[in-house]
């Protein structure tokens with residue numbers, strides 16, 4: 001597949017107005033995407049768990065304009081209220097996808113969006129938000145194209161392709177449970193353009209894996225991920241880092257199949273710390289972890305050592321800590337969180353999530 005395959009040729013149907021609603025999940029990367037080339041092409045492949053509870057629900061209302069105009073025409077409502085400050089991001093998204101969705105300027109849109117998780121939780125909503133909107137746009141395209149829109153695979157691929165142009169990691173938020181994005185020589189079907197369902201064996205243990213997100217810092221982060229990605233250009237360790245991501249994906253093939261949790265833990269934690277090491281060694285350098293992030297990491301290591309429970313952490317581009325563990329340890333680990341980790345969370349808050357099946361049309 002190339003970009004050209006996503007440029008539609010003709011639409012057979014005329015649609016005056018309508019609405020569609022999609023609910024799309026967030027995802028948490030195990031091998032991290034950090035660094036990109038032109039057009040949201042990742043500098044290295046990544047793999048993520050799709051989450052089940054942290055979701056964005058987006059309703060798209062569309063009404064055909066009497067005359068096609070030369071601008072994108074949309075209103076944006078977040079949790080029921082008009083939200084002007086989200087508009088530039090959507091405007092930019094529309095500009096990036098126009099070539100692939102040439103009908104956008106023919107419609108007036110109202111976009112109603114809300115998250116299942118608190119807005120100021122430090123959880124990025126761009127992955128679930130962009131994928132939900134991309135899916136709504138694909139539903140409109142499907143109606144316009146009717147029989148032309150090949151099949152479900154094409155629908156999901158193009159939705160992922162569009163979401164990627166909104167926010168890179170959003171392309172991993174269309175399907176479940178394990179999604180790979182970025183060309184890798186030993187992963188057939190892998191692509192820089194969209195995420196694919198991980199094509200190899202996945203041990204049952206991973207299909208119900210838990211992710212408890214400890215909200216260490218709910219504020220806006222000081223450095224955005226687009227700035228961070230850009231700092232990988234000319235980064236002294238970039239080449240080694242990108243090679244390491246390829247090799248970690250190689251190693252995970254065996255681990256996903258066998259369910260070897262010790263090896264899983266060592267790759268996942270190394271990936272999280274490497275991501276932050278890249279931030280700390282870029283120019284300019286920056287630190288997104290907070291003292292409580294480190295307190296929690298140390299507590300996890302002690303708990304794992306003393307109880308032999310297979311729990312590990314991963315981090316996004318922020319201070320919050322994702323605790324990953326098999327479902328069978330849920331009770332024991334929630335007890336550990338309440339007794340020892342809640343104290344390090346802002347207002348004692350955390351969110352229980354788990355691996356999920358992907359986006360749903362409502």
Ligand code: PMV
Nearest residue numbers: 029032033167168169225317
């Ligand atoms: O999708 P972006 O551009 O916000 O980048 C996200 C990057 C990380 O969350 C840090 C890693 C990843 O692979 O999700």
